[in-house]
Amino acid sequence: MTQLEACTRLLDPWLAHTVRIVDITDEIADVATYHLEFVDPDIGKSFSFRAGQFNMLYLPGVGEAAISISSDPAQRGTLDHTVRIAGNVTGELARAGDGATFGLRGPFGSAWPIEEALGGDVVIVTGGIGLAPLRPAIYELLNRKDEFGELSLLYGARNPFGMLYTSEYDDWGRRGLSVTTTVDRASPGWDGNVGVVPQLLDRMPLSDPANTTVMCCGPEVMMWYTARSALGRGIPPERIWISLERNMNCAIGLCGHCQFGPTFVCKDGPVLRYDRVASLLRVEGF
Amino acid sequence: MNPETTETECVFFPKIELQSLITLLVGDGYHVVGPTIDQAAIVYDKITSVDQLPRGWTDQQEAAKYRLERRDDDALFGFVVGPHSWKKYLFPPLTTVASAQKTESGWQMQTPEPDTTKYAFLGVRACELAAIAIQDRVFTGGPYVDPVYKARRSNAFIIAVNCAQSASTCFCTSMNTGPKCSSGFDLALTELEDGFEVESGSDIGAAVLGRLTTQSLTAEHSTMAAAARQQAVDQQTKQLNTEGIRDLLLGNLDHPRWKDVGDICLGCTNCTMVCPTCFCSSVEEVSDLANENVERQRHWDSCFNLSYSSMSHGTTRNTIASRYRQWLTHKLGSWENQFGTSGCVGCGRCITWCPVGIDLTEEVAAIRGDAAPKPPGGAA
Amino acid sequence: MTESSHNDRSIGEQLATLQFTASLPESVRDALAEIATERCFAAGEFLCREGESTPELFLIAAGHVGLDMLVPGRGQVRVLTLGPGEVLAWSAVVGNHGATATGVTTDEVRAIVFEDHVLLSLCQTSHDVGYVVMRELAKAISRRLVATRLQLLDLFEEQSPS
Numbered sequence: 001m002t003q004l005e006a007c008t009r010l011l012d013p014w015l016a017h018t019v020r021i022v023d024i025t026d027e028i029a030d031v032a033t034y035h036l037e038f039v040d041p042d043i044g045k046s047f048s049f050r051a052g053q054f055n056m057l058y059l060p061g062v063g064e065a066a067i068s069i070s071s072d073p074a075q076r077g078t079l080d081h082t083v084r085i086a087g088n089v090t091g092e093l094a095r096a097g098d099g100a101t102f103g104l105r106g107p108f109g110s111a112w113p114i115e116e117a118l119g120g121d122v123v124i125v126t127g128g129i130g131l132a133p134l135r136p137a138i139y140e141l142l143n144r145k146d147e148f149g150e151l152s153l154l155y156g157a158r159n160p161f162g163m164l165y166t167s168e169y170d171d172w173g174r175r176g177l178s179v180t181t182t183v184d185r186a187s188p189g190w191d192g193n194v195g196v197v198p199q200l201l202d203r204m205p206l207s208d209p210a211n212t213t214v215m216c217c218g219p220e221v222m223m224w225y226t227a228r229s230a231l232g233r234g235i236p237p238e239r240i241w242i243s244l245e246r247n248m249n250c251a252i253g254l255c256g257h258c259q260f261g262p263t264f265v266c267k268d269g270p271v272l273r274y275d276r277v278a279s280l281l282r283v284e285g286f
Numbered sequence: 287m288n289p290e291t292t293e294t295e296c297v298f299f300p301k302i303e304l305q306s307l308i309t310l311l312v313g314d315g316y317h318v319v320g321p322t323i324d325q326a327a328i329v330y331d332k333i334t335s336v337d338q339l340p341r342g343w344t345d346q347q348e349a350a351k352y353r354l355e356r357r358d359d360d361a362l363f364g365f366v367v368g369p370h371s372w373k374k375y376l377f378p379p380l381t382t383v384a385s386a387q388k389t390e391s392g393w394q395m396q397t398p399e400p401d402t403t404k405y406a407f408l409g410v411r412a413c414e415l416a417a418i419a420i421q422d423r424v425f426t427g428g429p430y431v432d433p434v435y436k437a438r439r440s441n442a443f444i445i446a447v448n449c450a451q452s453a454s455t456c457f458c459t460s461m462n463t464g465p466k467c468s469s470g471f472d473l474a475l476t477e478l479e480d481g482f483e484v485e486s487g488s489d490i491g492a493a494v495l496g497r498l499t500t501q502s503l504t505a506e507h508s509t510m511a512a513a514a515r516q517q518a519v520d521q522q523t524k525q526l527n528t529e530g531i532r533d534l535l536l537g538n539l540d541h542p543r544w545k546d547v548g549d550i551c552l553g554c555t556n557c558t559m560v561c562p563t564c565f566c567s568s569v570e571e572v573s574d575l576a577n578e579n580v581e582r583q584r585h586w587d588s589c590f591n592l593s594y595s596s597m598s599h600g601t602t603r604n605t606i607a608s609r610y611r612q613w614l615t616h617k618l619g620s621w622e623n624q625f626g627t628s629g630c631v632g633c634g635r636c637i638t639w640c641p642v643g644i645d646l647t648e649e650v651a652a653i654r655g656d657a658a659p660k661p662p663g664g665a666a
Numbered sequence: 667m668t669e670s671s672h673n674d675r676s677i678g679e680q681l682a683t684l685q686f687t688a689s690l691p692e693s694v695r696d697a698l699a700e701i702a703t704e705r706c707f708a709a710g711e712f713l714c715r716e717g718e719s720t721p722e723l724f725l726i727a728a729g730h731v732g733l734d735m736l737v738p739g740r741g742q743v744r745v746l747t748l749g750p751g752e753v754l755a756w757s758a759v760v761g762n763h764g765a766t767a768t769g770v771t772t773d774e775v776r777a778i779v780f781e782d783h784v785l786l787s788l789c790q791t792s793h794d795v796g797y798v799v800m801r802e803l804a805k806a807i808s809r810r811l812v813a814t815r816l817q818l819l820d821l822f823e824e825q826s827p828s
Contacts, residue, residue, distance in 0.1 A: 013430045014383040014582070016395040039392060060386035060393055060580040061573040086598035101392030128822040158822035184817050186744040191772060193747040194732065196816040202809065203685060203749040219821040225812065247597050249568055252430035255587070256566035257594055259616065261536065262623030267429065283539050285608030 013252045016058045016103030017043050021096060022078050027164050030085045031129060032094065033070065035078040039101060047107075049073055051114060051136035052243065052271040055106030056251045057081065057093065065089035066248035066266070068133030069107060073140055079104075082132035082164065108251040110271045112137040112215050113241050114144075120211035120239075121149040123204070125226045127156040127197050127218035131164045133243055133270075134217050142175045149211070152178040152204065156197030156222075159183050160190045180204070197222065198229040209234035216274075217243040224281055227274045237275035244269050244277070261286065297500040298507050300481040304362070305336045306498055307445070311406040316443055319375060320408035321368070326354055328368040330375075333408070340365060347453035347634065349663070350643035363477045366453040367411055367633050371562035372418060375405050376438050377425065379586045383434065383569060388578040401434060406443040410471065412464030413456075413633040415446055417562030419470050423625045424565045434584075443490065446471035450514035452521040455634030457647060460526040463631045465518035476511040483511040526632065526647040527654065532619040534654060539611065543652045547662040548607025550642050555588035557636035557644075558613065563629050566594070589613050614646060677702050677778055680727050684778070685751030686802055687725065694795050701784045706776050713755060713769035713777070720755040720765045722779050729775030733767040742768065746813075753806055758782035760803070 023035040038044035049055075049069050056064045065087065071080035085094045096102065114137065122141055126134050141151050153172070157163045160183055169179045180200050182193035193200070197218070206212055214230045216223050223242045230240050246258035246265040253267035261280045263269060280286055299307075311318050312334060320333045323340050333339070345365040346353040357364050387394045410418075418439075425435035446467040449456075458464035467474045472491030476483040483503060486492040558564040568587040573580040587594055590609045595602035603609045621629030630646075637645045643663040652659035678699040681687040687695055704727070707713070713731060714720045724731070730749050734742040745767065748754055754769050759782060789796030 011431075012397040012433050014433070015397045016384065016386070018393050018395055020392065058386075058395075060388070061571050061577040063571055064569070090598075103386060103393060103395050156822075158820065162822060182747065184820065184822065188741075190744070193730070193749075194744045195746045196813050198816070199809075199813050200749075203751050205750075221816065221819060222821050225816060245597060246602065247595055249587075253428055254425060254430060254432050254565070255568065256589065257568070257587070259589075259612070259620070261615075262620035264624070280539075285603050285605055286539060286612070 013105070013250075016056075016105045017047075018101050019079070019104045021098050021100045023098060027082060028162055030094075031082060031164070033080050033082045034093065035071075035080050036104065037078050038104075045076070047079070049079075049107035049136075050111035051140050052112040052133055053107040053109050054133070054248075054251075054270065055079075055081065055104050055108065056248070057083075057089065058103030058105065059089050059092045059096075060103065062092045063089050064105070064249075064251075065093075066108075066251060068243075068270075070132040070135045071139075072143070073136050074143055075139075082129065082135075084129050105251065108266060110267075110269055112271055113213060113273075114140055116239075117141075117213035117215075118147050119149070120213055121206070121208060122151050122213050122215065123201065123206075123230075123235075124151075124153045124155075125197055125201055125214060125216040125218075125230075126154075127222050128158065128162055129164065130217035130219075130243070131155060134215060135165065137215060138172060138177060142172065142177060145176045150178065150207065151176055152180070154180050154182075154197055154200040154204065156182045156184065156200070156218075159185045159187050160192070161187070196225075198225045201226060201229040201233065206233055206235070210236060212239060214240045215271075216241065220244070220281060223274075227278070237278070238273060240274035241271055242274050242277075243271050296483050296485045296503050296508070296511075297495070298478075298481055298503045299484055299498055299500045301336075301362070303498055303500070304482065307494070308334065308336065308408070310494065310497060311443065314404075316404045316406035318406045318408055319372075321363070321365070323354065327352060328354065328365050330368075330370040330372065330407075330409075336362065339363070339409075344451070345453065347455045347638045349455065349637050349645050350640055352638050359479070361450075361477060363409055363447045363475075364451070366449060366451065366456060367414065367635060369560050369635065369639055371560070371633075371635070372407050372410060372414055373421060373562055373565075375407070376418065376442065377421060377432075377435050377565060377567075377586075378438075381434050381584050382581045383584045384582040386580040386582075397433070401437040402441070403438060404441040404443070405438065406445065408445045408447075410444050410446045410467075411449055411633075412446070412467045413458045413461075413631040414562055415444070415467055415470040416458075416461070416463035416631040417633070418444075420563045420625065420627055420629065420631070421565060423627065424563075427625065443494070444471045444473075446474040446487075448474065448476040448511075448515050449518040450477060452518050452523075453634060453638070454523060455637040455645075456522050456632065457524040457526050457634060458632035459519060459522050460524075460528060460647075461628060461630055461632035465522070466515050476514055478507060478510050478514070481507075483507055524634065524647055526630075526650060527656075528618075528628070531628075531650065532622050535615045535619040535650070538653050539615070541653050543649065543659075543662075544607045544611045546652075547610050547644060547649055548605055550663045551590075551606050551610050551644060552641060553590045553592075553606045553609060554641060555590045556639045556641065558588040558590060559586065560635040560639045561617075562631060562633060562635070563617075564588070568594075589616070610644075614649060618646075618650065677704055680704075680778060681725075684725060684727060686753050686806060688751075690798050690802060694798050697788060697792070697795050698780070698785075698799070701788055702778045702780055704776065705779050706774065707771045709771050709773050709775075711771045711775075713771065713775075714757075714765040714767075716766065716768045717764045720758045721782050722755060723758040723782060723785060724754050724769070725778040725780070726750050726752055726754070727776045727778055729777075730772045731769045731775060732772050733769055735767050746810075747772065753803070756803060756807070759785060759800075 018039040019036040025033040054068045067081045070082040249255040249257045253264040258265040339362045425432040449465040471487040617629040681695045733746040
């Protein structure tokens with residue numbers, strides 16, 4: 001193989017890299033975080049990603065699933081993916097143990113607007129497993145705390161048992177992230193907030209809405225009403241960002257599945273500026 | 287290959303010389319693909335002889351109708367376009383994009399060696415040149431390049447043939463893609479009674495032409511060739527008003543017409559399979575019984591399939607109406623945002639091969655509110 | 667329950683920043699400030715009880731109030747938590763057939779309190795005030811209704827990984 005051929009082969013977007021499960025953290029029911037390392041250490045060294053991007057996890061014979069990266073972009077070593085059992089691929093992944101190998105293609109897609117948010121306040125609004133694609137952004141914002149104003153996380157879950165990464169909240173709080181949680185349904189013993197997450201945004205103090213960036217990930221309806229709340233609070237539409245989910249098959253904008261109007265969610269998204277997609281979000285079946 | 291054509295001088299070669307061209311290309315290692323009759327349709331398949339071309343046949347097309355008929359002459363290219371398009375060679379219906387082997391140290395991932403197959407396409411129409419140019423943008427114009435398409439495309443030798451007739455389903459003049467072949471070919475032919483007017487569109491085309499026995503073009507040949515091409519223009523009756531079409535369609539996502547067309551559309555995917563620009567695909571796993579050797583096979587998919595927009599927790603486009611709307615708004619609308627061009631070349635295949643005769647030009651007219659639109663499939 | 671004497675901002679100043687009253691004309695806020703009292707509550711105090719009459723409308727200025735409904739076999743079920751800028755015990759204004767939930771403070775709460783007959787009397791006397799107050803109340807109820815619908819949708823039930 002010539003050097004050029006070798007180079008071209010490496011650029012083949014269909015080529016998966018083999019990764020190994022180093023550790024598995026059980027998070028909540030049916031959700032676990034897989035800590036992965038590349039079998040080829042050179043790929044591990046050169047692999048970098050931006051907060052909000054995703055990988056295609058490939059289980060040979062089963063298929064691929066698009067999973068957001070949930071670890072710190074500045075961290076070298078393992079690459080974390082928080083996965084809910086939802087289909088064939090994630091079901092097979094749940095049966096894999098430490099040391100198992102499979103494939104990974106990525107990173108793909110757009111990132112949270114960290115640079116755009118510089119100098120202003122950031123409100124992260126998310127629900128359920130939507131916190132996973134935002135955790136890298138939280139790490140990055142906290143690593144660069146001095147470059148931003150106030151940092152807040154508003155996090156909703158179906159019930160108190162549906163919250164991810166609860167053991168990290170205290171640390172995030174100490175490092176400068178104001179964490180507020182709420183649940184749709186209280187269970188006995190829950191003395192925290194009850195209600196949907198856009199309500200938290202309705203009433204949180206905002207010192208400078210015009211310079212506040214919202215990063216939102218959750219079910220589309222929740223993101224739509226979060227954006228409404230944000231607009232109602234005077235946050236400019238171009239500072240509201242959401243992460244969309246569509247059927248991702250190729251992840252490289254060639255298979256067509258993830259189209260949302262003119263947007264290929266896999267390569268133009270998943271993180272998109274709200275005002276650029278708002279008009280299509282409430283069109284049934286689009 | 288196939289860069290923008292500059293004005294080149296046309297020459298003439300007699301009909302017999304077409305076999306020389308095929309033989310020469312085969313000798314150069316090309317798989318020559320051209321029109322041939324199979325199962326009562328003119329399709330594209332590998333050929334080695336002019337005798338395999340549909341000599342003396344033509345196609346009668348209208349919505350939901352395709353019939354071959356005898357011509358009263360021996361024209362080799364006296365038809366329009368059939369159900370096939372060249373995408374079946376550049377973007378194969380089934381291809382392996384990657385593979386995985388289980389070893390003692392875990393899964394090993396591979397992608398195939400670059401495809402070195404050289405195709406020579408004989409009989410590419412102007413609308414099809416436009417379709418290839420569109421798929422070039424789709425598969426090679428973005429941040430990710432499809433290796434299968436790129437390899438086959440960069441090796442392809444394209445012999446275009448100008449249409450001398452139009453079907454009732456043709457509307458290339460509305461889409462500014464034809465009927466005259468103006469760029470994107472290595473050679474372009476216009477069929478005359480006793481031979482071909484030939485124009486080269488690339489250095490490699492000129493080099494091949496230089497190895498054939500050609501004659502200088504007489505004024506009479508030139509006049510006849512121009513008349514043949516004009517005949518295709520004159521015969522064209524179908525029109526699509528493309529003015530502001532993207533905003534028209536994307537601004538009418540709740541138009542009742544979508545339900546009307548959804549009620550008769552079968553969701554059969556024919557329109558997307560025959561469309562020369564539709565590019566959707568899915569990758570599936572094909573493994574041996576022990577699941578130790580796995581191939582990732584990509585096959586054509588369609589936005590008309592229910593599973594196309596399915597996610598683990600639901601399907602985005604649950605109704606045929608929503609899927610038809612996706613197809614048409616993409617093809618004629620959002621395609622422009624994505625690739626800087628319409629996704630439609632006006633070949634009319636989706637009209638001919640729709641089993642219920644849905645005509646996209648009628649659908650657009652209905653949404654535009656043009657006087658007395660026909661019901662969906664009304665042309666069938 | 668103690669009358670607050672610790673707050674250094676006047677009721678009028680607070681009304682100018684709280685969501686429920688911030689967009690009202692200053693004259694209306696002044697009129698409301700005239701009839702309001704400010705009270706502080708420790709965690710665990712009841713502002714209203716399900717089924718009982720509610721003689722006062724509360725506008726939360728600081729802290730949180732849980733709204734609970736009694737479900738036999740499950741006890742008090744919390745259906746909503748209210749925070750700064752939000753109102754509760756609106757039965758006092760829209761019809762006093764008794765509160766439809768129990769409001770209990772979950773932390774220290776400072777509230778701007780309106781006696782129902784005084785507030786209604788003000789609204790009746792000055793329809794200019796009454797119109798904007800009722801409109802604000804309608805907006806608050808509308809927000810609460812949308813939030814309740816979102817809860818009903820149970821959006822996180824079948825959520826998949828993203």
